[in-house]
Amino acid sequence: ACSTKSDDSADAGGKVTITVDCQPVGAQKELLKNWNDDVAEFQRQNPNIVVKSVSVGEQCNNPPDFTARLAGGTVTDVFYGYMTDLQQVLDSGQAMDITDHVGKDSVPTWDSVDPALKEVFTDGGKLYGVPVKNYSMGLIYNKALFQRAGLDAANPPKTWAEVRTAAKKISALGGGVAGYSEYSAGNTGGWHFTSLLYSQGGQVLSADGKKADFNNPMGKQVLQNLKDMRYGDNSMGSRQLLQWGDLLTNAGAGKVGMFIGAPDATQAIVSQFQGKYQDWAMGPLPGQDGPAKATLGGGEGYFFKKGLSPEQVKAGLKWIAYQKLTPGKGQFDYVRAKPQNYPVGLPQPLLFTNGSDAQKQELDLRKANANVDTTNFTAFEANPVPIKGEPRNAQAIYAVLDAAMSGVLTNPNANVDALLKTAEDKVNQLLAAGS
Numbered sequence: 551a552c553s554t555k556s557d558d559s560a561d562a563g564g565k566v567t568i569t570v571d572c573q574p575v576g577a578q579k580e581l582l583k584n585w586n587d588d589v590a591e592f593q594r595q596n597p598n599i600v601v602k603s604v605s606v607g608e609q610c611n612n613p614p615d616f617t618a619r620l621a622g623g624t625v626t627d628v629f630y631g632y633m634t635d636l637q638q639v640l641d642s643g644q645a646m647d648i649t650d651h652v653g654k655d656s657v658p659t660w661d662s663v664d665p666a667l668k669e670v671f672t673d674g675g676k677l678y679g680v681p682v683k684n685y686s687m688g689l690i691y692n693k694a695l696f697q698r699a700g701l702d703a704a705n706p707p708k709t710w711a712e713v714r715t716a717a718k719k720i721s722a723l724g725g726g727v728a729g730y731s732e733y734s735a736g737n738t739g740g741w742h743f744t745s746l747l748y749s750q751g752g753q754v755l756s757a758d759g760k761k762a763d764f765n766n767p768m769g770k771q772v773l774q775n776l777k778d779m780r781y782g783d784n785s786m787g788s789r790q791l792l793q794w795g796d797l798l799t800n801a802g803a804g805k806v807g808m809f810i811g812a813p814d815a816t817q818a819i820v821s822q823f824q825g826k827y828q829d830w831a832m833g834p835l836p837g838q839d840g841p842a843k844a845t846l847g848g849g850e851g852y853f854f855k856k857g858l859s860p861e862q863v864k865a866g867l868k869w870i871a872y873q874k875l876t877p878g879k880g881q882f883d884y885v886r887a888k889p890q891n892y893p894v895g896l897p898q899p900l901l902f903t904n905g906s907d908a909q910k911q912e913l914d915l916r917k918a919n920a921n922v923d924t925t926n927f928t929a930f931e932a933n934p935v936p937i938k939g940e941p942r943n944a945q946a947i948y949a950v951l952d953a954a955m956s957g958v959l960t961n962p963n964a965n966v967d968a969l970l971k972t973a974e975d976k977v978n979q980l981l982a983a984g985s
């Protein structure tokens with residue numbers, strides 16, 4: 551990894567240097583090569599800009615590590631954050647207001663970027679980050695396991711009761727297969743609790759954002775469903791306290807029948823965790839008695855470190871525009887990705903507004919170069935569920951909710967009411983403390 555310092559921002563030759571993090575990790579061979587090739591091509595086109603890539607290992611998938619980096623003041627000039635991170639980035643005092651720098655001149659596709667995503671990085675009318683990826687969650691399932699369990703792989707479960715029935719059949723296959731798998735550590739439990747709660751029609755915080763709002767029948771139903779599957783049916787496997795990569799590792803090894811996630815989870819299963827694309831399909835997020843009332847939408851973007859020179863901000867935006875927001879380039883270079891072990895054709899990201907020029911170009915390229923069987927995502931795409939963003943200051947709340955999730959997944963005698971009450975009190979304390 552290179553230095554994260556920006557004190558060498560302008561060298562004697564008048565070059566502008568920016569450090570950028572979340573370069574893919576070494577195990578993501580093709581993604582890493584693509585990133586490095588993008589840097590080389592970008593620098594060739596912009597000989598006055600030097601992009602210093604910084605890999606922070608798997609930390610870009612681990613919210614507690616991001617929080618620690620922020621606290622340690624070691625963020626790069628242009629730094630990656632989840633859509634959940636604006637509040638903590640602002641609290642840390644490290645984000646630059648980039649409102650006056652961003653527009654069609656600096657990011658040519660800016661007018662096509664979904665305004666709802668810009669809003670996620672906006673506070674008090676000021677823009678602090680540029681969205682580069684987004685997703686919404688559904689039910690991901692292993693078609694091969696469905697078939698072995700005698701389930702219809704073209705008809706994923708639509709309700710939590712159907713998920714429960716299918717999970718029992720899949721776990722009955724034995725061999726350590728979990729019918730349904732769930733997270734409960736490293737803030738991932740809280741993340742999934744939120745999506746499950748949205749499916750019930752609930753919300754994590756009251757409309758004014760001042761109080762916890764999950765200690766109610768909908769929150770109880772979420773935990774009860776999981777407790778029933780885990781200990782009533784024994785259909786969730788015995789290994790719990792899973793974090794992001796743990797569940798995907800098990801999935802890659804063919805040990806997970808279903809889990810909730812975003813389309814790009816299949817990419818991680820294949821490119822990082824040795825799975826096969828043809829095994830995986832996706833349906834909409836189930837609901838309690840019918841379609842889900844809502845699903846969670848999230849994603850990520852890049853922030854700019856306070857104190858950068860205007861030239862550095864300009865250079866950073868130019869890089870983000872090139873690598874993340876231009877159809878046919880960087881993350882949208884589908885011609886390059888097609889022969890790689892990297893999916894083209896997933897219903898994600900949805901960065902550009904429906905009907906915008908950039909969206910049309912991106913969709914055309916995506917269709918022309920698809921290398922996955924897009925029918926595996928038909929049930930998900932054909933049954934859209936209203937998307938709800940993550941709560942403000944989500945990661946701190948998710949950390950609290952991990953305990954409620956791990957409670958029902960690791961203790962057969964867990965008291966759902968008590969777990970929710972404890973989480974509610976803690977979240978209310980967080981909110982009262984303004985953190």
Ligand SMILES: OC[C@H]1O[C@H](O[C@H]2O[C@H](CO)[C@@H](O)[C@H](O)[C@H]2O)[C@H](O)[C@@H](O)[C@@H]1O
Nearest residue numbers: 611613632634738741812814815848849
């Ligand atoms: O650690 C939990 C967090 O993970 C989310 O991001 C991860 O899942 C995304 C969807 O599959 C994926 O796009 C991203 O690369 C992963 O790191 C999420 O966005 C966070 O808000 C969440 O707390």
